[in-house]
Amino acid sequence: MKPFVLITGASSGIGLDCARLLVDEGYRVIGTVRRQEDGLRIRAMLGEDFTPLLLDVTDSAALDGAVGQIGALVGDAGLAALVNNAGIASPNGPLLLQPLEEIRGMFEVNLFGLLAVIQAFAPLLGARQGSARPGRLINISSVSGRVATPLTGAYAASKHAVEAFSDTLRVELGIYGIEVVAIEPGPIRTPIWDKARPDPRYQGTDYEAALHALLDLARLNARKGAPVARVSQAVLHALRTPRPKPRYPLNPMWHLAALLPTRWIDRILARKLALPPRI
Known part of the structure; x- marks a missing residue:
């Protein structure tokens, strides 16, 4: 049986490319989407080894139902990995x-x-005594988890917190043999910013x-950033290597x-953003 991987936020960008690569590499991927049409679109694109899961990670009631649904699908095999990719990068200010x-x-x-998903699906990763097949927990963080750019402080703070959660979980889940990895991309090549406009509130x-x-x-x-495939390849390495690195700064x-x-x-950041460096 092909191993199962759950990816949150699979409708576009990093999540979609990870799903595509893992399906190509022989995995069965369960990808969360927030709209049914997105799930149908990706299923048509990737084939029967992709299973869409309609889920908002902030909806605790829906999360409870999703655990039972996925548990019935994967059976005793459980999950080979959980890739926490769902997230938002704006609004900024x-x-x-x-x-x-x-x-x-x-x-x-x-x-x-992110933590709610981990708590819900940890048993399917093998977070229980006597589990013979511990899976892997892969959190998509960001370079912003190390460097906080001015005017994106809320996003950077959330990613700093993801780094702290990942470090803590790496030790706490180690008792079950579950490896915990944080992957830290920088800017990714994407057209998403082409239509963006300055926030009139400021x-x-x-x-x-x-x-x-x-x-x-x-x-x-967005034009000169790294291709999204670079992140997907890091996810694949973290999933397959016998002993993955705790973090993958990209x-x-x-x-x-x-x-x-x-x-x-x-000073470097202040200069890039035309902020007077009174520091």
Whole structure:
């Protein structure tokens, strides 16, 4: 029987490419989507080895039902891996002005939704004494989990928290033989930013020019960023290698931030976003 992998947020981008690669490599993929039409589209694209699962990771009631559904599908084989990819990267804004409800919403998806999925599906990964086939937990984090870019503080904070969760779970789930991996992409080549516009809520504020610069930088990164396949290949390596690395930093900025003084990093980021570096 082909091993099963559950991927959250499989409708596009990293999640979709991971699903495509894993199906090509002989896995059966269960991918969460938020719209039924997306599930049908991907099923038609990837074939019978892809099973769509209609699920919002922040919906605890739906999550309970999904566990039973997936448990019946995978049976005693359980899950070979859970790839936590579902997340949101916007809206962004200066932390001084961004509504707290907006920031809480980002944490609800990127952090609490991630943990809710882990808690729900951990038994299918082998989080129980005597399990003979422990699976792997792979969390899609970000270079923002190491370097916090100004004006994207809520997103960066949520990814810093994902890093902390991953480090803690790596030890806690080690008693069951479950390997825990964090993968940290940088900017990914995608057309998603082409239609983005500056947030009108911050026009006329001290951050208006910086937000325009951030949008220009995002568009540049979207054109020159790494191909999404680089992330998918890292997921495949973390899934197949006998002993995966605890983290897979896929952007040079991760290593640069570890070498340069913090004030230097602050000045580099301030310069890129046209923020006066009074630091």
